[in-house]
């Protein structure tokens with residue numbers, strides 16, 4: 001009995017250790033004073049306003065949004081195509097290709113980052129936004145692929161066969177039957193890719209061209225100079241984007257799934 | 262003859278790696294007929310149907326539909342209606358959109374789609390279901406919609422793979438009658454796959470009995486039932502007793518067959534498969550043609566009457582299936598019940614008439 005109680009206490013402590021700092025950041029972002037101390041003396045949105053007025057941050061935010069959106073779209077399209085090939089067709093080397101596509105999950109991100117960088121150096125290619133995008137697609141693709149693949153396996157091929165027997169060619173079949181049935185997974189995969197790209201820092205540090213910052217690298221850069229309360233506000237925005245968005249997305253996906261099975 | 266054939270299979274073969282699922286199959290299916298591929302699970306029925314559908318490409322041979330070779334034509338250009346075992350209705354589309362699906366990929370004017378869908382829904386007796394989704398329908402209703410979706414496009418051939426096996430027993434028999442009614446009404450060439458011999462006997466114009474990728478026999482239900490070509494066919498349809506005997510003299514009309522411990526039976530020559538004098542063969546005695554009588558019944562003129570003992574009874578209400586020990590063999594008898602069924606241990610007379618029997622070659626023993 002005491003053993004269980006200890007375990008329970010320990011678990012609570014671990015969670016506190018993990019989430020308390022996050023809670024503090026969110027709280028302090030609404031603090032009206034420059035230096036945080038508890039109890040807080042007043043509530044205000046001034047740090048969010050300063051955030052809005054800080055050109056560097058707004059620029060970083062734009063870059064992050066564009067990067068994450070492009071990553072999500074490209075990864076999702078590639079993920080759907082790869083899943084279709086892997087689930088619906090038989091071809092030689094299928095296992096090898098599966099392993100290669102999933103590998104970025106298994107390899108530490110730093111290693112992946114350095115490897116891509118060395119490869120680009122060997123190709124004599126300078127770092128650019130395109131390279132950054134390529135990197136993000138590589139490490140988000142496996143997640144989209146796994147989610148879409150899991151759903152596709154559960155969709156019996158008879159639906160597609162029925163559509164084709166009724167006169168739809170393979171492309172028409174995909175858009176009329178396969179894609180609508182896959183939609184919940186496609187949606188979930190896309191959100192996954194978006195949030196992973198949005199808060200990635202390791203790979204981004206290696207791949208981004210000089211002068212371009214994303215929100216995470218911007219925060220990192222700001223931290224090197226000083227600890228400004230703006231960072232708390234930025235942190236709060238990040239949390240909202242990367243937590244709330246997937247939650248909403250999952251809700252939508254669940255709705256879609258319920259109406260399609 | 263060539264004009265009236267809707268589907269021709271010319272020596273089609275399907276190999277999966279080392280396994281040959283269909284061996285050199287030839288078949289000619291007449292326009293407007295209902296043909297059933299019948300056989301145990303794994304005998305290659307689905308594989309054959311999928312080749313006709315265009316979902317599998319034959320390893321060898323040619324498939325001709327309405328005089329046109331379609332061996333390499335993709336499925337969406339074959340104009341076939343397919344009904345799947347699990348219905349495969351599109352779950353994200355309404356019943357109307359499911360049925361209208363095939364029409365949208367054909368040159369059907371928009372204005373005519375609604376009318377065609379309505380007529381198809383009426384034909385399957387579900388006229389008011391258009392707005393619902395498949396999951397709101399029962400299994401039997403989904404099956405009817407699947408049928409409506411397949412026939413609304415006026416296909417050249419209707420293909421059905423075990424369409425009734427997912428339904429429960431009562432519904433299955435209703436759907437069987439219903440399906441046959443619609444088929445006759447439309448006069449559509451239909452290829453039906455089943456492992457259920459009673460479905461095959463009830464619905465078909467012709468039955469193709471298959472075993473291990475080979476066609477065992479093709480014929481009308483009565484023909485396949487009354488004059489099986491092989492021991493396999495005899496066993497697969499209904500309850501048959503197979504008794505080994507030796508073929509004796511032929512008198513033109515009948516062939517005499519001697520069975521050890523039983524005696525001599527005169528089997529009609531038309532059902533003797535031309536098995537020559539002196540050869541060993543199996544006599545097929547249908548369970549419903551083995552008549553049990555009380556021990557003291559008067560013997561029949563044209564029949565063998567053999568003493569036996571009932572060893573087990575399978576009571577079925579209007580009839581009973583008996584296992585009878587006769588001359589060291591256990592035979593099955595399926596008899597209507599007159600007053601009361603026989604009981605285990607009863608001494609009976611088992612009556613076999615030669616004219617009810619058929620002759621088939623001995624089974625290959627592996």
Ligand SMILES: Nc1ncnc2c1ncn2[C@@H]1O[C@H](COP(=O)(O)OP(=O)(O)O)[C@@H](O)[C@H]1O
Pocket residue numbers: 277280281282300301302303304305306307308309
């Ligand atoms: N895609 C496939 N790959 C390998 N073997 C198959 C495939 N499809 C069917 N088979 C084999 O072919 C044989 C016939 O199968 P099938 O046509 O499905 O039989 P049935 O429909 O009569 O039950 C079986 O032994 C089955 O295992």
Ligand SMILES: [Mg+2]
Pocket residue numbers: 303306307308
């Ligand atoms: Mg089958």
